């Protein structure tokens with residue numbers, strides 16, 4: 001099968017013929033139709049995370065996969081050949097950017113017949129992270145106000161819609177055409193971070209989702225109400241700054257969780273949440289997709305199709 005392989009940190013990813021993965025008794029072999037890229041793939045490739053995510057080479061890139069069940073392990077129940085599924089592979093193992101992927105059955109969720117594989121592939125990491133941060137850690141509820149940085153990005157585009165679905169007031173940052181995109185996704189207020197200063201404009205926010213880090217994170221403490229929360233997806237927040245502002249702050253690390261993914265899929269169906277797709281490219285044009293992901297400018301998800 002064809003797969004996007006890395007032979008070492010920072011090596012140019014190459015499309016190679018490799019053996020179809022062998023499944024264990026608790027695994028499912030998925031015929032991959034679409035896979036989504038994430039900033040994590042770029043960070044894994046660069047080696048910047050190798051102390052936390054040590055890769056074994058040759059490594060097949062990618063964590064997010066959507067496709068059909070091709071084969072099931074001896075202990076697997078509940079899935080049959082041909083079922084439409086979506087899931088997230090362990091990033092250290094990788095394996096989503098290939099024509100077939102081996103994934104533990106417990107990490108899978110069903111894809112509705114009406115949903116495209118491209119739409120489904122964009123969901124596991126980005127929507128799963130938004131869900132975990134907003135609802136499981138952030139405890140966001142009706143009538144609360146949340147500031148979501150990078151509202152037009154992969155995580156932000158889902159976060160806006162999930163926050164709206166729970167009845168929160170949503171403020172997002174974006175720039176250029178991202179401002180209209182974030183508004184269309186449901187943000188009540190969008191601040192163009194290139195021309196306006198969110199830190200001067202906002203106060204009494206209950207929750208900040210920091211997808212940027214650095215100065216953006218530091219300046220976000222000031223917009224929170226006393227007792228509010230800052231959750232960073234990028235860098236551990238400064239504890240001293242948090243206590244100086246009488247708020248709590250923590251780093252959220254997204255863990256693959258099939259039960260969460262099934263809840264996310266169900267909420268997406270109920271609430272009409274959409275996958276914002278920046279671009280879809282065939283596997284042979286993977287290099288274009290990877291460069292776009294590395295640019296940090298994507299509007300939503302970058303999807304690679306296998307069939």
Ligand SMILES: NC(=O)c1ccc[n+]([C@@H]2O[C@H](COP(=O)([O-])OP(=O)(O)OC[C@H]3O[C@@H](n4cnc5c(N)ncnc54)[C@H](OP(=O)(O)O)[C@@H]3O)[C@@H](O)[C@H]2O)c1
Pocket residue numbers: 038039040125126129149150151152153154155156173174175176178193211212216232233234252253254255293296297298299300
């Ligand atoms: N901790 C975890 O488990 C976890 C999980 C998922 C993601 N993450 C991290 O979270 C970050 C966001 O992920 P993602 O998938 O949403 O990335 P992404 O899709 O690559 O985000 C791209 C978006 O970021 C916007 N952006 C860049 N700088 C900005 C700024 N200063 N203010 C507001 N928006 C800005 C860009 O808009 P413009 O082009 O208009 O600037 C673009 O739309 C990444 O660093 C990723 O690694 C962490």
